[in-house]
Amino acid sequence: MKRPVSIYLGVLMILLRTVTTVVTAVNIALDWKQVDISLDAGTSADMDALSGALLVGLMIFFGVAVVIDLSVAALIFRGSNRARFVAMILATVLVLGSAVDFFADGTSFTLENGGLLGLSLDILVLVALSDSDARDFTTGNSNTRSDARRARRTLRRRAARRAAKQVVATHAAAPSSGDS
Amino acid sequence: MSTPLDELEADERDAHPDAVRQRIGVVRLVDRAFFVFGTVATGWLGYLLVTESFTRGWQNLWFIVIFWAVLAYLLLPRIHTLLTVIYVPDYFIGRARTREGLLGDPVNLSLFGSAEQVHAAMEAAGWTRADEVSLTSGWRIVMSTIMRRSYSDAPVSPLYLFGSIQDFTYQQEVAGNPAQRHHVRFWRAPEGWLLPGGIPTQWLAAGTYDRSVGLSLFTLQVTHKIDADTDVERDHIVSTVTEANPAAVVTVIRNFSTGYHAVNGGGDAIATDGDLPQIDLRALPVTSAGGST
Numbered sequence: 001m002k003r004p005v006s007i008y009l010g011v012l013m014i015l016l017r018t019v020t021t022v023v024t025a026v027n028i029a030l031d032w033k034q035v036d037i038s039l040d041a042g043t044s045a046d047m048d049a050l051s052g053a054l055l056v057g058l059m060i061f062f063g064v065a066v067v068i069d070l071s072v073a074a075l076i077f078r079g080s081n082r083a084r085f086v087a088m089i090l091a092t093v094l095v096l097g098s099a100v101d102f103f104a105d106g107t108s109f110t111l112e113n114g115g116l117l118g119l120s121l122d123i124l125v126l127v128a129l130s131d132s133d134a135r136d137f138t139t140g141n142s143n144t145r146s147d148a149r150r151a152r153r154t155l156r157r158r159a160a161r162r163a164a165k166q167v168v169a170t171h172a173a174a175p176s177s178g179d180s
Numbered sequence: 181m182s183t184p185l186d187e188l189e190a191d192e193r194d195a196h197p198d199a200v201r202q203r204i205g206v207v208r209l210v211d212r213a214f215f216v217f218g219t220v221a222t223g224w225l226g227y228l229l230v231t232e233s234f235t236r237g238w239q240n241l242w243f244i245v246i247f248w249a250v251l252a253y254l255l256l257p258r259i260h261t262l263l264t265v266i267y268v269p270d271y272f273i274g275r276a277r278t279r280e281g282l283l284g285d286p287v288n289l290s291l292f293g294s295a296e297q298v299h300a301a302m303e304a305a306g307w308t309r310a311d312e313v314s315l316t317s318g319w320r321i322v323m324s325t326i327m328r329r330s331y332s333d334a335p336v337s338p339l340y341l342f343g344s345i346q347d348f349t350y351q352q353e354v355a356g357n358p359a360q361r362h363h364v365r366f367w368r369a370p371e372g373w374l375l376p377g378g379i380p381t382q383w384l385a386a387g388t389y390d391r392s393v394g395l396s397l398f399t400l401q402v403t404h405k406i407d408a409d410t411d412v413e414r415d416h417i418v419s420t421v422t423e424a425n426p427a428a429v430v431t432v433i434r435n436f437s438t439g440y441h442a443v444n445g446g447g448d449a450i451a452t453d454g455d456l457p458q459i460d461l462r463a464l465p466v467t468s469a470g471g472s473t
Contacts, residue, residue: 008315081207088214095221109228110235116228123221127254130214139207 004137007076010128014073014087017121018066020114025062029055076129081138084129091125098122219258226255252400260398272376274437276339276346276365276386278445282398284339284386285406285444286452288414289364290375290433291383293461295347298366298383301461305424307350310363311335330358337403339445341367341384359393359404364417379433381458388444389413397447408449418457429460 032055072090075083098119101107109115128134229247236243257280264281276284291298299309311317313335324331332353338345346365354360364387375381389412390404407413422428436456444450 002314005315005318085210092214092217095217099221099224110232116232119228120225123218123225124254126214126218127222127258130211130218132211135207135211139204 003077003079004131004133006128006131006134007137010084010087010125010131010134011073011077013121013125013128014069014076017118017125018069018073020118020121021062021065021069025059025066028058076138079138079140084134084138088126088129091122091129094122095119095126215258216262219255219262222250222255222258226250248400252396256399257401270343272342274376276341276367279338279340280399280445282445283442285365285388286410286437286442286450287341287384287386288410288452288456289385289387289417290379290381290456290458291366291385291461292458293382293464294466295368296466297461297464299348300466301421301425301428301459301464302350305420307352307362307364307420308333310349310351313338324358334358336363336365339365339386341386342370342373359390361390362413362416363388363390364413375433375436375456377433377436379458385417387413387417388450389416394446396445397443398445403446405446406444406448406450408451410450410452411455414452414457418459421459425461425464427461427463427465429463430457431460432457 032051072083072087076087098107098109098115102109107115109119111117226247229243229250233240233243233247260280260282264277268277268281268283273283274287276287278284293301302309311320311333317335320331321334323329324334330353333351336346336349336351340346344367347368349363349365351361351363354362364385366383366385369381369384373381388410389407391407392405393402394405395401396403418430422430433456435454437452437454439452439454441449441451
């Protein structure tokens with residue numbers, strides 16, 4: 001089956017989302033000192049080490065997120081239905097999180113603070129990947145491997161059955177020809 | 181469209197029919213849930229975009245274009261998809277349906293013959309086959325619009341009959357005007373399928389004339405507006421095909437449907453007298469030997 005446009009769009013949106021994640025991570029890393037100073041109450045060595053560890057932890061978190069995003073995008077492109085569900089679940093969680101922020105805490109999503117862009121990308125991932133074309137593509141594709149395995153098994157079984165039948169037939173034919 | 185069910189070996193399918201069907205059923209159900217949630221989320225995004233464009237003021241009016249794009253290409257089609265499942269009949273009523281499930285162009289031709297014979301007849305009659313909608317053809321549309329070149333085999337929008345997209349489309353360019361063209365979509369009828377009244381058919385076709393470019397009434401998408409008198413286009417197709425192919429035999433089912441005035445999937449007025457010409461191409465000689473039906 002040909003790859004539908006919705007799959008291309010969905011993968012593109014995940015990749016753009018990854019770019020925004022990387023940009024966010026870089027921004028945090030660059031601004032870390034300022035955050036550190038504003039947060040730091042007592043300038044002890046302990047606090048420095050703690051903030052350094054926090055930064056490393058955050059960067060690892062972002063790194064893992066980027067790796068997951070990229071592998072999910074690659075798997076969807078190749079037609080994995082599971083990866084499509086993973087991406088849709090992630091997008092749903094992010095959208096729901098934004099919705100809670102918006103309706104409960106009154107967080108504003110504007111172009112300036114970047115909130116609108118991230119939210120739009122999450123929603124677009126959801127929209128593209130829940131499209132019926134995308135579903136048909138991944139359900140048709142992700143099952144082919146297991147289907148192929150199953151079909152091979154059936155063929156093997158059938159060949160074995162045929163061989164067995166042939167053996168029976170020749171056995172049946174041999175004594176009859178010998179008798180006549 | 182191939183589903184896992186089709187790809188399974190027949191005896192394998194007989195062995196575990198419920199397991200396969202159940203798996204597909206669960207996938208569909210969860211997908212439907214994501215689809216509905218996606219639609220709700222898109223509605224919220226639309227609201228955010230509107231408030232954002234109001235707070236930005238007149239200097240940033242371009243922002244309204246983004247809102248329109250979300251509305252026309254994401255939100256409205258999805259709302260129509262969800263609603264038409266409920267209230268638009270999914271059996272044959274002589275109308276093709278749009279991707280969103282809205283009633284589209286009237287089916288106004290029936291044909292007999294193999295695919296090769298249909299292709300041969302249309303090509304002999306001076307029609308060219310339209311490209312399929314794809315990334316390549318989409319790119320060509322963009323480039324031909326920017327470079328102001330003509331793209332005579334530009335794809336047509338998808339319409340659905342028997343739950344599937346048109347098998348192929350033929351068109352005739354109108355004097356280098358990209359906004360106007362003759363076009364006719366073809367669907368192969370399922371084997372043994374009968375028209376209302378028990379009349380056999382092999383191909384069904386919907387021919388309409390694009391007269392300009394405009395906005396769809398239902399989705400606000402940019403689309404071709406069609407000429408209201410679809411009978412003129414139908415008769416144009418029949419006359420060009422019969423003139424170029426003497427072997428073609430035409431019979432007309434009078435009042436196949438009642439004559440009606442309605443709107444198509446883009447909100448354009450359509451009117452027809454309800455006659456359905458049947459073109460029999462089975463006597464048409466085909467140059468290639470593979471003339472199987």
